[in-house]
Every structure is written in C-alpha cells, then in structure tokens.
Amino acid sequence: MTVPVLVAVGGPWEAPLVAGLDRAAGDLAVVxxxxxxxxxxxxxEAGLARAAVVASDLHRLDLDAVARLLxxxxxxxxxxxxxDQGAAARLDRFGVGRVLPADAPVTDVAAALLAAVAALPDDAASVAARAGARRGRGTGPGRGPDPGADVAALPPPAGPAVPGPAPVSRHLSDPADALAPLPRLPVVVAGAADLPSRPGGGTGAxxxxxxxxxxxxxTTLAVGLAAETAALGRPTIVAxxxxxxxxIAQVLALLDESAGLAAAVRAAAxxxxxxxxxxxLAPVVCPHLRVLTGLARTARWPELRPSGLDxxxxxxxxxxxxxxxxxxxALETDEELTFDTAAPRRNGATLSALAAADVVVAVGSADPVGLQRLVRGLQDLADVRGPGAAPPLVVVNRVRAAAVGPRPEQRVRDxxxxxxxxxGVHxxxxxxxxxxxxxxxxxxxxxxxPASPARQALAGLAAALGAVAPSMSA
Ligand SMILES: Nc1ncnc2c1ncn2[C@@H]1O[C@H](COP(=O)(O)OP(=O)(O)O)[C@@H](O)[C@H]1O
Ligand SMILES: [Mg+2]
Incomplete structure (x- = not known):
C-alpha cells in the first residue's frame, strides 16, 4: 500500500526531496x-496522510505540534x-523519533518514513480515520474553530529566555499578606550543584x-511526603x-508570581x-527539597499543557x-475533547501526572462526606487509569472521633x-x-x-511508599 506523505520542508531541500520521494517506487506518495x-x-488532522517530513526550521514547530501530528x-x-548544531537534538526533544540531516540521500528519508509508519501504534490508523470523520462532520456544536485556525491559536512561543523564578518576595497588595508568614529564602537559588550526575538516567520516581x-x-500530603524523603537525604521535588x-507556594511561604511548573512546561514546548x-526553575526550599510552584492565577490553566507536562x-x-x-x-475527561488530543483541558495536568506516576496516593477525608467521596473517587480513578494500573496507596486524613465516632481508626478501616x-488503608x-x-x-x-502525630504518620507513609517503589528507597 502506498503511504501518503506530507512534506513541510522549505528552502533548497524541498524540490529534490519531493521528486525523490515520488520516485521511491510506489511505496510513498507526496500528497x-x-x-x-x-x-x-x-x-x-484531516486524515490526508500517514507520515510527514518536517524541517528543523519549520516556524513554530514545537512539542505540541508534534504531539498533534502523532x-x-x-x-x-x-x-x-x-x-544548525542544535537542530537534531531539538527535533528529538519535540518527540520526532527519527531525525536525519537535511542533506541525507532521499532513499534514507524514504526508509525512515516507512520505518516510522511501521512503528506507529496499532490504533493510529483508527485515530487518523476518526480525525478524518470528525473533520468531515464539521466541528460540531460548541467545538472550536477550523483546524487551521486551531493552529493559528497556538500560543506564540515565549521569548528566547524562559523566565526563572522571580526572587522570593512578598506582595504588599496581596490581601492574604497580613496573614502570610515571613517569606522563606531559598537555600540555594539555582544551580546544578546538588544535581545528581545522571542526566538522562531518569530513575527517580x-x-x-x-x-x-x-x-x-x-497538598498537605504532597508537601509532607516530599519533606520526609528530603529529610532522608533524597533529592526531592514537589510540584x-x-x-x-x-x-504550595503559599504553604511554603514562597510568595512569588513565577509559576515554576508553567515555566518548565514552556521550556519543554x-x-x-x-x-x-x-x-x-525549582528553588530549593530546604535541604534536598525543590519546589515547582503552581499557577499564580488559575485562569492561566491552559499554560499547563499535558504534552509539555509529560x-x-x-x-x-x-x-x-x-x-x-x-x-x-477533577478527573473528568470530556468525551468530545478527548477526541481532540491537543485541545487544552483543565484536568489535563492531573491526568498527565496520573498517567506518568509510578505510584498514586489517593487521599480522602475522615468524615462521612469525605469517605463517600473517596469511595466514589477511587472508582473514577480506576476508570481513568485503566485496567492493569497498580492500585493506589489509599490514605484517609484527619482521622478523629468527633467526625466518625469512637474508635475512629477501626471505623475508617472498616x-x-x-x-x-x-x-491496608493508611x-x-x-x-x-x-x-x-x-x-x-x-x-x-x-x-x-517534627514530633507531632501528623508528622509521625507521614514518616510512616513515606516508608510505605519506599516499600512500593523499592528501587527508590535503597
Ligand atoms: N491531618 C490534618 N490535621 C489537621 N488539619 C489538616 C490535616 N491535613 C490537612 N489539614 C488542613 O486541611 C486543610 C486542607 O488541606 P489541603 O492539604 O490544603 O487540602 P487539598 O490540597 O486537598 O485541598 C488545610 O488547612 C490543612 O492544613
Ligand atoms: Mg491543595
């Protein structure tokens, strides 16, 4: 079967490439x-092709765009x-699996295209078909503008320099200020000084x-657990x-406007x-503990794009x-939106973290309403994560007799x-x-x-996590 190919390559490379691919004996056709x-x-997205050749200098090519193509x-x-010395590495970081020099022989490009198509996941063809059908039936009620306009709406790339975290500072205009603790000064503002020397090793959990x-x-658990692993001397990030x-910025008295996580997503894009x-982008707030702060304004949630978060x-x-x-x-995946893998979704950040996680900690509150929400939530969580996902570590927090009656621990467990x-709930x-x-x-x-009952429980929970991810606890 002939593979239809899109070519987005300009300059002197384009003409010989197109002619050469067309000559590649029926295997490939530039559509x-x-x-x-x-x-x-x-x-x-209109389903016209199964493969594309893109040039490293294609304007606005980024991680999101490649994710859309895939x-x-x-x-x-x-x-x-x-x-362009960094071009190959950049394409690689955008998720382009196969990269050749632009002056490579056309036969090599053709071979790479066929190999890339062969490596597509099985359901990719149906994705393409679905995409075609979707475009065919119009954009549907409430859907966004046409696909071309979608791309035009991609946020422009931020300036060359990805802003780092602003100096930690209080905001006198902040109404919470009267209540805010004294700001924390980062122990180390930046630097690779304490970075483990294994870039690319990627063994952290x-x-x-x-x-x-x-x-x-x-938040209490995320920060609390992170503080525990950091206290054990393990390099830790809480995001x-x-x-x-x-x-988290508020909880740790990091009152700055620079959303570290959003900046990291921009850099990834x-x-x-x-x-x-x-x-x-992740200041160290106490020994071994770095923080990627969240959005300064929740209206800016589209900045946490799942492809960048991954x-x-x-x-x-x-x-x-x-x-x-x-x-x-929130875990809902709007059905119409899940078709459009590139549409920003407010829950996309959570879904991306759940998909990437080695371990999920699911926390509920120890009162009748909180427990009921937890029970339902565990079901939703299982649906979102799909069959075969490791069971979450379930934690019930704020256990107290006043909310559930005498012997609250036993009642909650039951x-x-x-x-x-x-x-085995924690x-x-x-x-x-x-x-x-x-x-x-x-x-x-x-x-x-450090001696409080809540802290003792979190230390125990951190030990339990170490047992779930044993390679990390060594
Ligand atoms: N074990 C606990 N005992 C007492 N208060 C708690 C406990 N855990 C959390 N809290 C308090 O409950 C509130 C909500 O907790 P938080 O971690 O911010 O919840 P979430 O991130 O799920 O919205 C905070 O004021 C926090 O200090
Ligand atoms: Mg929270």
Missing part, C-alpha cells in the same frame, strides 16, 4: 507540500539543517497525590499541578528543558529521586474495606495544632512540628 505548520497540522496518526521524520473534591489534604486551587533548566515529569526523574505531584481533584474493597490523624503551626510559619511539618 501535499505544506506551506507552514498550520497547513501541515490541518492536513494531518495524535492524528501521522508518523513524523525530521530533517535537521546541517548548519513520580508520585501523584490525588484526592476528591473537598480539600481532603492533597503543584492543581489547576483549581494551587497552594520549546525543546530546551533539561535537568539544569528544571533545577533553575516532558517535565520525565526531566524530574533526572533531577530528583522522588517527585510528588499535587494534583487537582468503612473503606467494606465500600471500596481496600484493605491513616493520618487530625492534628490541627501541628498543621496550624506549620502553616503559620510557612514551613513543612518536618521543620515546624
């Missing part, structure tokens, strides 16, 4: 020479301008901390991926995220032994076993004094209340 990225993505079932081969709506303690109520860059989690594995991701509560079928006691003290000081429990 379109694309004028620009918008043209290329629109043609791919999502449309189109294999991508990159041609790197030999005069990613832990997604999720819980249903109702503030069950996702705020909550697109509804980010709070430009193909310039590496361990050093990530480390610069790259961020991968890079986190190079920088830290443990990365804890504080997730939002309820979770009976209604969710989960045995419990964290309600410990208002310790949490208040930590919040007031803008410090972790390890720093502010």
């Amino acid at each position: 379109r020479r694309c004028a620009d990225l918008a043209d290329l993505v629109a043609a791919a 999502g449309a079932g189109v294999a991508v081969v990159g041609l790197a301008d030999p005069a 990613v832990v997604a901390v999720w819980g249903p709506t109702g503030a069950p303690g996702r 705020d991926a909550d697109t509804y109520g980010p709070s 430009q193909g310039v995220l590496d361990p050093q860059r990530l480390a610069r 790259a961020v989690w991968r890079t986190c594995r190079d920088v830290a032994d443990w990365t804890f991701v504080d997730c939002g509560f 309820a979770v076993a009976r209604y969710a079928g989960v045995h 419990l964290v006691p309600d410990d208002r004094p310790a949490l208040d003290e930590a919040l007031l000081a803008g410090r972790t429990l390890v720093e502010a209340a």
Whole structure:
C-alpha cells in the first residue's frame, strides 16, 4: 500500500526531496507540500496522510505540534539543517523519533518514513480515520474553530529566555499578606550543584497525590511526603499541578508570581528543558527539597499543557529521586475533547501526572462526606487509569472521633474495606495544632512540628511508599 506523505520542508531541500520521494517506487506518495505548520497540522488532522517530513526550521514547530501530528496518526521524520548544531537534538526533544540531516540521500528519508509508519501504534490508523470523520462532520456544536485556525491559536512561543523564578518576595497588595508568614529564602537559588550526575538516567520516581473534591489534604500530603524523603537525604521535588486551587507556594511561604511548573512546561514546548533548566526553575526550599510552584492565577490553566507536562515529569526523574505531584481533584475527561488530543483541558495536568506516576496516593477525608467521596473517587480513578494500573496507596486524613465516632481508626478501616474493597488503608490523624503551626510559619511539618502525630504518620507513609517503589528507597 502506498503511504501518503506530507512534506513541510522549505528552502533548497524541498524540490529534490519531493521528486525523490515520488520516485521511491510506489511505496510513498507526496500528497501535499505544506506551506507552514498550520497547513501541515490541518492536513494531518484531516486524515490526508500517514507520515510527514518536517524541517528543523519549520516556524513554530514545537512539542505540541508534534504531539498533534502523532495524535492524528501521522508518523513524523525530521530533517535537521546541517548548519544548525542544535537542530537534531531539538527535533528529538519535540518527540520526532527519527531525525536525519537535511542533506541525507532521499532513499534514507524514504526508509525512515516507512520505518516510522511501521512503528506507529496499532490504533493510529483508527485515530487518523476518526480525525478524518470528525473533520468531515464539521466541528460540531460548541467545538472550536477550523483546524487551521486551531493552529493559528497556538500560543506564540515565549521569548528566547524562559523566565526563572522571580526572587522570593512578598506582595504588599496581596490581601492574604497580613496573614502570610515571613517569606522563606531559598537555600540555594539555582544551580546544578546538588544535581545528581545522571542526566538522562531518569530513575527517580513520580508520585501523584490525588484526592476528591473537598480539600481532603492533597497538598498537605504532597508537601509532607516530599519533606520526609528530603529529610532522608533524597533529592526531592514537589510540584503543584492543581489547576483549581494551587497552594504550595503559599504553604511554603514562597510568595512569588513565577509559576515554576508553567515555566518548565514552556521550556519543554520549546525543546530546551533539561535537568539544569528544571533545577533553575525549582528553588530549593530546604535541604534536598525543590519546589515547582503552581499557577499564580488559575485562569492561566491552559499554560499547563499535558504534552509539555509529560516532558517535565520525565526531566524530574533526572533531577530528583522522588517527585510528588499535587494534583487537582477533577478527573473528568470530556468525551468530545478527548477526541481532540491537543485541545487544552483543565484536568489535563492531573491526568498527565496520573498517567506518568509510578505510584498514586489517593487521599480522602475522615468524615462521612469525605469517605463517600473517596469511595466514589477511587472508582473514577480506576476508570481513568485503566485496567492493569497498580492500585493506589489509599490514605484517609484527619482521622478523629468527633467526625466518625469512637474508635475512629477501626471505623475508617472498616468503612473503606467494606465500600471500596481496600484493605491496608493508611491513616493520618487530625492534628490541627501541628498543621496550624506549620502553616503559620510557612514551613513543612518536618521543620515546624517534627514530633507531632501528623508528622509521625507521614514518616510512616513515606516508608510505605519506599516499600512500593523499592528501587527508590535503597
Ligand atoms: N491531618 C490534618 N490535621 C489537621 N488539619 C489538616 C490535616 N491535613 C490537612 N489539614 C488542613 O486541611 C486543610 C486542607 O488541606 P489541603 O492539604 O490544603 O487540602 P487539598 O490540597 O486537598 O485541598 C488545610 O488547612 C490543612 O492544613
Ligand atoms: Mg491543595
């Protein structure tokens, strides 16, 4: 069968390439020479082709664009301008699996195209067909503009320099200021000094901390667990991926406007995220603990694009032994939107963290409403993660007799076993004094209340995590 190919290569390389591919004896047929990225993505999403050749200097080519092509079932081969030293590496970071020099013989390009098509996942053809059908039936009620316009709407690449975290500072205009603790000064602002020397090794674990709506303690657990692994001397990152109520910066008295996680996503989209860059965006707040702060304004949630986040989690594995991701509560995947793999989704950040995580910690609140939400939430979580996913580590937080009656530990264990079928749930006691003290000081429990019952429970939970991901606990 002849493979239809899109070509988005300009300059002197284009004409010989197109002629050569067409001569490649019936295996390949160039169906379109694309004028620009918008043209290329629109043609791919219209189901016109199974493969594309893109040049490294294609204007606005980035991680998202390549994800869209692959999502449309189109294999991508990159041609790197030999005069541009970083071109091949950049294409690679964008997710272009096969990269050749732009002056490579056309037969090599043809071979790479056929290999790339052969390596497409099995369902890619159906993705392409679906994409075609979707375009065919129009954009549907409430859907976005036409595909070309979609691409035009991609946010322009940020300036060449990805902004680092602003100096840690208080905002006098912030109404919370009167309550805010003294700002924390980063121990080390930046630097590769304490980076493990294994870039690309990527052996660190990613832990997604999720819980249903109702503030069950996702942030408390993400920060608390991160403080525990850091206290054990393990390089650790805690990242705020909550697109509804980010709070880690506040909890740790890092009142800055520079959303570290969003900056990392931007860097990933430009193909310039590496361990050093990530480390610069994640200030060290206490020994071994780095923080990727969340959105300063939740209206900016589209900045946390899943394709970029996937790259961020991968890079986190190079920088830290443990990365804890504080997730939002919502898991819904709007069906119409899931067809369009590139449409921004507010829950995409959480879904990306859940998909990347080696371990998911699911936290619920120890009161009748919180427990019911947890039971339902565990089902939703299982649906989202699909069959075969490792079971989450289930934690019930704020355990207290006042909310569930005498012998609250036993009651909570019984309820979770009976209604969710989960045995071996982990419990964290309600410990208002310790949490208040930590919040007031803008410090972790390890720093502010090391002997408190809540901290002891978190230390036990961190040990349990080490047992689930044993390679990390060594
Ligand atoms: N074990 C606990 N004991 C007492 N208060 C807690 C405990 N865990 C969390 N809290 C408090 O509950 C509130 C919500 O917790 P948070 O971690 O911000 O929830 P989420 O991130 O799920 O919205 C915070 O004020 C926090 O200090
Ligand atoms: Mg939170």
